[in-house]
Amino acid sequence: MANGGPVQHGFPHLETVRASITALYRRLSYDTVQTFAASVAPVDVAFSDTDDLYMGAQRVARELVRHYHLPDARLIVSFREMSHAANVELAAGPEYFVELNDRFRTHRRDIGAALAHEVMHVYLHRLGLSFPGTRDNEILTDTATTYLGAGWLLLDAYREDAASSQKLGYLTPEEFGYVLAKRALLFAEDPSVWFTSPQAYAAYGKGMAEARRDEEQPPLTAAGWAGRRRYARDRRHAQDHHGAGARPGVPYAFTPDGRGPLRVSFPCPTCQQRIRVPVRGRVRARCGLCRTVLECDT
Ligand SMILES: [Zn+2]
Ligand SMILES: [Zn+2]
Numbered sequence: 001m002a003n004g005g006p007v008q009h010g011f012p013h014l015e016t017v018r019a020s021i022t023a024l025y026r027r028l029s030y031d032t033v034q035t036f037a038a039s040v041a042p043v044d045v046a047f048s049d050t051d052d053l054y055m056g057a058q059r060v061a062r063e064l065v066r067h068y069h070l071p072d073a074r075l076i077v078s079f080r081e082m083s084h085a086a087n088v089e090l091a092a093g094p095e096y097f098v099e100l101n102d103r104f105r106t107h108r109r110d111i112g113a114a115l116a117h118e119v120m121h122v123y124l125h126r127l128g129l130s131f132p133g134t135r136d137n138e139i140l141t142d143t144a145t146t147y148l149g150a151g152w153l154l155l156d157a158y159r160e161d162a163a164s165s166q167k168l169g170y171l172t173p174e175e176f177g178y179v180l181a182k183r184a185l186l187f188a189e190d191p192s193v194w195f196t197s198p199q200a201y202a203a204y205g206k207g208m209a210e211a212r213r214d215e216e217q218p219p220l221t222a223a224g225w226a227g228r229r230r231y232a233r234d235r236r237h238a239q240d241h242h243g244a245g246a247r248p249g250v251p252y253a254f255t256p257d258g259r260g261p262l263r264v265s266f267p268c269p270t271c272q273q274r275i276r277v278p279v280r281g282r283v284r285a286r287c288g289l290c291r292t293v294l295e296c297d298t
Contacts, residue, residue, distance in 0.1 A: 007160065007167045010174055011210060013139050017175055018272040020131070020143035021182065025271045025289045027129045033290070037187050039149035040067050042194050045112035053079070053105060060112050061098065064119040067150060073122055077115070079105055085168055088118040090125045113157040113168050116150035117141060138170040146171075146179040152191040155180060155204065159197045173199065177207020185211060186270060214269040217251050219277070219296040228297075235279060235298075238262055254279070264298055 025033060044063045047056050054077070061075040072094045081102045089097045098118045104111050120141050124130060129144075131137045145151040155176040158167040167173065180191050181204065192204055216222045218231035234247060238254035239262060247253070252266040255276075262279040271290035277283045279298045286293050 007158070007165050008172050010172060011178065013171060013175055014178070014210075016131070016136050016139045017143050017171065017179060018267070020140040021147060021179070022272045022289070023129060023131070023140065024144055024147060025273070027127055030289070030291050033148075035069070036148040039152060039183075039189065039191060039194075040064065040112075040116070045116075045153065047108040047111050049108055051108070053108070056108065057100070057111055057115070061115050061119065064112075064115050064150060068119060068123045068148070070119070070123060070126070073119075073126075075115075075119065075122075086114040086118050088121045090121060093122070093126070096122050110157045110166075110168065113153040116145050116153045117169060120145040120148075120150070135170070142169045142171045142176070143179050145169075146176055147183050149183070151176060152180055152194055155200045156195050156197050158199050158203065160199050173203030174206045174210070177204040178210045179207070180204060181208035181211035182214075182270070184208070185215075214267075217266065217269070219252060219264055219266060219283075219298045220269065221282075221295040221297045223297075235262075235264075268292060268294065 040063070045060050047060060057077040058075070061077050065073050065075060074095045075098050076095060077098045077100060079100050079102050082099065085101050087099045098115065100111065100114055104114060124141060124144060129140070131140045142151065142154065145154065154169045155173060158173045159165070169176065171179070183189065184191060192201055195201055195204070216224055216227070218227045223231070230250070231252070234250065235254065252264050254262055254264050256262060263276050264279050265274045265276040267273070268275050268287040268290060270292040271287060273287060273289040275285055275287055275294065277285050277296055277298055281298060283296045283298050284293065285296060
């Protein structure tokens with residue numbers, strides 16, 4: 001887990017974040033994702049300055065191991081001076097050694113956030129799910145941590161004042177907000193009641209706006225007027241040219257179906273897997289991966 005540096009904002013990793021959500025659904029299935037309907041509760045990872053450092057860290061680690069359904073995994077937490085925030089040794093298990101940066105000795109309330117990310121590395125390691133390259137793999141780890149209910153801790157560890165800033169993880173605050181919002185929309189959950197950081201609220205708001213935009217893209221019936229008008233124009237163009245493929249800046253693409261009718265493909269707003277439906281007015285589709293029912297006007 002990375003540490004320090006200026007805080008990056010916006011949605012620079014959105015493509016990889018979305019690919020991570022799709023990969024999670026493919027590897028875990030709809031049913032397993034549903035077993036993560038409850039988030040980590042604040043009380044279960046609370047860590048006061050009067051708690052014993054090692055016993056407290058072990059207790060929080062055990063709670064995260066339980067949350068991720070890793071019954072036989074045992075985490076051994078230690079502290080040392082290091083440039084990174086935290087690190088985990090991915091061995092065969094069932095014991096895993098996690099190192100936390102020495103500064104967590106005096107920033108105990110963020111130990112839950114650091115461990116949420118590191119224990120997710122163990123979870124993904126056991127699943128055999130990874131992305132090539134450190135950057136993409138860390139984005140997958142942050143996204144999975146957040147989508148499966150422990151990532152609100154990472155967003156809440158983002159704090160800024162006139163003198164200093166702190167952020168954990170590889171996603172920007174807004175991207176953590178986006179994944180948290182995708183989860184909130186799926187499970188009808190409001191994670192913002194757990195935030196202690198004012199900056200976390202703002203980032204969550206921006207992430208939620210981005211997540212809602214996913215649900216308001218044509219051909220979904222929730223699309224706005226401007227989107228529908230553009231869609232109608234693109235569809236006319238595709239009908240005249242026997243399919244137009246993908247166009248820059250729009251999430252949908254028209255393809256001819258042999259000599260049959262025109263079809264349109266677009267990303268599922270929940271899991272981002274591409275859905276393909278015939279172009280013939282009102283269509284109800286069901287995503288095969290995440291089972292979301294999609295009302296479309298094609
Ligand atoms: Zn990591
Ligand atoms: Zn889906």
